[in-house]
Amino acid sequence: MKYIALVLTLLAAPVTAQQVPQSAAEVQMSFAPVVKQAAPAVVNIYAKIVREVRATPLQSDPFFERFFRDTVGEPKPRVQNSLGSGVILSADGIVVSNYHVVGMATDIRVVLNDRREFGARVLLGDEDSDLAILKIDAPDALPFLPLRTSDTVEVGELALAIGNPFGVGQTVSSGIVSGLARSGGSGGRGRGYFIQTDAPINPGNSGGALVDMAGRLIGINTSILTRSGGSNGIGFAIPADLVAAFVAQSERGMTEFGRPWAGINGQALDADMAGTLGFDRSGGIIISGLHPRSPFLNAGLEVGDVILNVGGAAVNTPLEMIYRMSVTGLGAQAEVTYSRDGIEQSAMVALIAAPEEPPRDQLTLAKQSLLPDLTLARINPAVISELNLPLEVEGVAVLNVGPFAARTGLRAGDVIIMLNGVPLNHPSEAAAILSGEVRRVEMLVQRGAQRISIRFRG
Template identity: 60%
Template sequence: MIVRFLILCLALATPLAAEVRVPQDRAEITLSFAPLVREAAPAVVNIYASRVVETRSPFADDPFFGGFFRDFGGRPRVQNSLGSGVILSPDGIVVSNYHVVGQATDIRVVLNDRTEFQARVLLGDEEADLAILQLEEARDMPHLTLRDSDTVEVGELVLAIGNPFGVGQTVSSGIVSGLARSGTATGNARGYFIQTDAPINPGNSGGALIDVQGRLIGVNTSILTRSGGSNGIGFAIPSALVAQFVAQARAGKIRFERPWAGVVGQAVDADLSGSLGLSMPGGVVIAQLHPLSPFREAGVAVGDVIRAVDGQPVNTPAEMIYRMSVRGIGHDARIEALRQGDPLDLTVRMIAPPDDPPRETTALDASGVLPGLVVARVNPALASEMGLPLQAEGVVVTDPGPYGARAGLRAGDVLRRINGAEVTGPRAIDGLLRRAAPRIRLDLLRGNRRVSLRFRV
C-alpha cells in the first residue's frame, strides 16, 4: 500500500511533456508570433547603400574666383546608408525608402540567411520616400503579399520587421494606433500614413509592417522622437501606394507619375465649416482651379468642398492627392462633394499634368549676355516638376548657369520684365538681354514674392 502511494505521488510530481505544435487558426496564432515571424522574416532584407559625392568649393562656379580655388575641394567622398527592404515578388522586386537608396551608386541587399544580391533602383520618388529595386539574378525569392491598406483598422495587431541600428534583423510588435495621418511625419515623405506603436528605430526604414496573417500593410518610414530612439509613434507608407509604385516600375517608369488635380485646396476646420454652412468640419474646400484642371472639366467649382474620393473620406489636400495617386493615371475617380450644402457626385479623369503649351526650352550660348542660362515656358507639367504655384505662367529659369547664379538668379524664378520690357517667351530672352546690357534689371517672381535684380555685365 505504501509503495503504491509513493508511485502515485511521483507520477503527480512529474510534469507532463508540453505539446509543441504550430497554431492552427487566427485565435491561436495571436498567442505566439513565432510561426508568423518564421514565415515572413525571409522576405525582409537588410540594405547597404553607398554613393560617391564630390566635395566642392563654394567658389567653384564663380566666373572670377573659380580659377583661384580650382585645386580646392573636388575630392570624392563615400556616403553610406543602412536600411531595410521587403521582397514583393519571386523575381526579386524589393520596396524600400528613397532616403535609404536614393542616388546610390552601389546597393547591396542581404537576406536573413546571409545570401547577398546586388540591386538597382527601378523607380524612386523623394516626395513619397519610396523606391522600387530589382535584385540581380534573383529567382524563386521569398516574398510577402500585399494587403489592401484601406481594410486596416485601428487596434489591429502588427509586427515591424527591420534592421534597427544595424544590429541585425529584429521584430517588434504593437498595434495600429491611427490611420490617415498626414502632415505629421518627419523626413522627406509627405502624404498619408499608418501610425503604429510597434517600436521603430533608425535602420528600420524600408522595413515591413505586417498583419497577423503575414501580409504587408505598410513600409516603415519615419518616427516622431526627441531622443533619436522609438517613442512609440512610428509611421508606415500604406501598401495601396506601394502597389501603385510596383505597377509603374513594372511598366518601365523611372519617375513616379501622380495624377494632376490642377486645384488649390484647404482643409475645412471648425472655423471654416461655419462660414461654409456645414454642420461639422471635414473635407477640402477648393480655392483655385487651373483652366486645364480635370476637376474643372468634371464640373467642380471654386468653393465646392471635396468630401470623398472613391468612397474614402479626405480631410486634407495631402489625403486627396494620396487617394488620386492610389487610383492611378488613366482611371476615373468618383468624387463626392458639397456645393452650398447640396451633395454632388462627379467622375474625374485621372490625368498626368499637361505638357501644354510647349516648353520651348532655350539655352543661351557662350556669346549670350548670361551664358549657360536655360529658360522655358511654364506649363502644368513643368510647374509640377519645379514646384511652382498653380497659377504660375510666363518664362521660368530652369538653370541659372554660372553667370546667372552670380547675378542672383535661381532655378524656379519666373521672369516678368527685363529693363521694363515684358518677357513674352523663352526665345525673346537673348534679344532682351542684349538690348538691356550693360546695366540690367530683372523683375521676377520667386514663389509668391516679387524680386528685382540689378547688375552690370
Template identity: 60%
Template sequence: MFRNCLTALTIVMLGALPIQAETRVPASQAEIALGFAPLVKEAAPAVVNIYAKIITETQARSPFMNDPFFDDLFRGFGQQRRPRVQNSLGSGVILSADGYVVSNYHVVGTASEIRVVTNDRREFNAQVVLADEESDLAILQLDEAEDLPFLTLRDSDRVEVGELALAIGNPFGVGQTVSSGIISGLARSGTATGAGRGYYIQTDAPINPGNSGGALIDVNGDLIGINTRILSRSGGSNGIGFAIPANLVREFVRQAQEGSEAFQRPWAGMSGQLMDADLAESLGLGLVEGMMISDLHPKSPFGRAGFQVGDVITQVDGEPVNSPPEMVFRMTVAGLGQTAVFTRVRDGVAEDVEVAMLPAPNDPPAEALALGERSVFPGLEIARINPAVASGMGLPFTADGVVVTHAGPYAARAGIQEADILVRVNGRDIERPTDVEQALREKTRWMQVELMRRGQRVVLRFRL
C-alpha cells in the same frame, strides 16, 4: 501566403475562435512561448538589408573664411568641390519572386551603388527603376533574382486602429529585428520628420534608424505599409512611427513594372481649404468634414467635370477626404488613366461625380530653351510654365511666365537658382523663353534680373 501560420497566433494574441467567438487566456506554456514566432518565420525572409553608396560633392572650407581682412583677398581659395562618399543603411521588402524590392527614397534614391542582402545571407546588386522623393518611395530590381520569398500587399484602406502590427527591419545596423505594437492612427499627414510629404499609417511599434524601408505587417503576414519615419526629438523611437500605406506602394510597383521612368500622379489643378466649424456653418453643412475647393485651374479635370470654387469634396471612391494631402493620396492610389468617384456637396446636396485621373497637360508648349556658349549665361535652361512644368518643379498650379529649369555655372554665380521665375531682364518683360534670349543679347555694362523666388520678389544687379 502566411495564413497557415496563424492558428496559434490568433489563439494567443487575439483569443478569439471564429466559430465560438469567445476570448480565453493561453492554455499552456507552449502557447505563451510561441507568440509571433510562426508569423515572423514566414515573413522575415522577404525583408532585406540594403547597403547603399552615395557620392556627393562637398566644398572644402577655406582657412580664411569669415576673416574680415583675408576673406576678400583670398575669396574662392581652396574651395574647390570634392567628391565625398556616404554610406546609407536601410531595409527593403521583396514584393515579387523576380526581385522587385520597395524601400525609401532617402535610403537608395540617389545611390550610385546598391547591395541587397537577404535574410539567408545571399547578396544581390540592385538598380533603382523608379523613385520619388516626395513620396519617399523607391522600387529596386535585383540582378539575376528568381524564386524569392515575397510579401503580399494588403488593402491598406481596410486597416483599423487597434490592429496588431509587426515592424521588421535592420535598426542601427545590428541585423534584422522585429518589434510589435498596434496601429495607433490613420490618415496622418505632415506629422513625420524629414523631407517627405505624404499620408501615413501611424504605429507604436518601435521604428529606429535603419528600419527605414522595412515592413509593417499585420497578423496575417500581409504588408500594411513601408516603415519610413519617426516623430522624435532624440533620433530614436518615442513610440510614434509612420509607414507609407500599401495602396500607394501598389501603384508604385505597377508603374515600375510598366517601365515608367518617373512616378506620375494624377493632376488636380486645384487648391483646397480645410474645413472648420465656422466654414461648415457658413456653407450650411451639418458636419465638419471634407475639403472646400478654393481655386481651379482653367484646364483642371475637375473644372471639366463640372466642379466649381466653393464645392466641398467629402469622399473619393467611398473613402473620406478631409485635407489636401488626403485628396492627393486618394487620387494617386486610384491610378493614372483611371476614373475616380468624388462625392461633391453643393448647396447642401451631395452628388457623386466621376473624374478622369490624368497627368498635368503640357499645354501651352513649354518651349524649353538652353542658352548657348555666346550667351551671357551659357548653360542656362529655361521653359515656359504650363501645368506639366509647374507640377514637375513643385510650383504653384497658378504660376505663370518663364522658369529656370537649370541655372548652369555662370547664372548660378550671379545668384540665379533653379525654379526661379524670371519676370524682367534689363527692363524687358519676360513672357516667353525667347524674351530672355533676346534681352541677354543687348550690350550693356550692367545686368539687372528681376525674378520671383518662393513667392518673394528678388532683384539681382551685377556688372558684366
C-alpha cells in the same frame, strides 16, 4: 455567519469566472509563427553614395574656382554609406525600399535573411513619396510578402515592424496601428498619407516591413517623430496600396512615378472655416482655385465647392486627395463627391498627368548672352507640377541658372515675371533682351509666394 458566507461568495466569484488554461498554446502568446513567415522576405540594404567634397564653398563659384584649384586642389570624392531595409514583393526579385535609402546610390547591396547577398538596381524612384522599386537577380525563387489592401487596416490592430535598426541585424518589434491618414509630422519624410504605429522604429528600419498578424504587408516603415533620435512610439509607414501603384508603374517600364495632376488649390475645411462660410459641418477640401486645364474643372467642379471623397474614400486634406488619386492610377477615372450650396453631387474626374500644353519650349541662352547657359521654359501645367509653382503664376520658369546667373541671386525654380519692364511669356523674349546689347538689367522674380527684384550690370 450569513454575512461571512456572503463575503466569501463575493470574493470567490471572480476566481470561479476565469478560465483555466488547458494547453501550452493558451498559456503563451507568441508572434513567432508570423515572424517565421514574414522575416525571410525582409532584407538589409547597404548603399554607397559618392559625393564631391569641396574645401571651401567658393570652389563651387565659377569665378573663384580657378583661384582655389592650385592651392587646395580639385574637389575630392567622398563615399557615404547608407543603411536601411527593404521588402521582397515577388519571387523574381522585386524589392521595395525608401528613396532616401537608395535613391542617389551608386552601388546597392541587398542581403537576405539567409545571408545571401545580391547587387540591386533601381527601377523606379520618387523622392516625394519616399519610395523606390529595386530589382535583384537570384537563381532561385525568393520568399515574398503579399500586400494587404490599405483601406481594410484599422486603428488598434496588432502590427510587427521588421527591419535592421542601427545595423545590429534583423530585428522585430511589436505594437499596434495607432492612427491612419497621418501627414508624417515635422519629422516625417515624403509627402502624403501615412499609417501611424507605436511599434518601435529606429534608424535602419527605413524601408522595412510593417506586417499584420497574417504576415501580410500593410506598410513600408519610413520615418519616426522624435526629438532625441530614438523611437518615441510614433512611427510612420507608407501604405501598401501606394507600394502596389509603384510596382505597377515599374512593370510598365516607367522610371519616374507618374502622379495624377489635380490642378486645384484647396485647403482642409476646419470647424472655424465651416462656420464662417456657413457650412453645417467641417471636413473635406474647399476649392480656392482651379487651373484652366484642371481635370476637376473639366468635370464641372467650381471654386467654392467642397470635395468630400475620392473613389468612395473620405478626404480631409489635399495630401489625402492626391494619395487617393495616386493609388487609383494614371489613365483611370475617379468618382468625386463634392458639396455645392449644401447639396452633395458627384462627378467622374479623369486622372491625367500634368499636360505639356502649351509646349514648354525650353531654351538655354547662348554663350554670348549676358547670362550664358541660363535655361528657361514656358510655364505650363507640367512645369508647374515639376517646380511646385503656384497655379496662377505667369512668366518664364528658371530650370537651370548656369554659372553667371547664379551670381546674380537667381535660383532654379524661380519665375521671371518681368525683364527690364517687359512682361515675359516665352523664353525667346528673355533671350532677346539678354542678347548682350543691354548693360543694365532689372528682373522681377517670383520665388514661392514672394516677389523680389534683381538688378545687375552686364
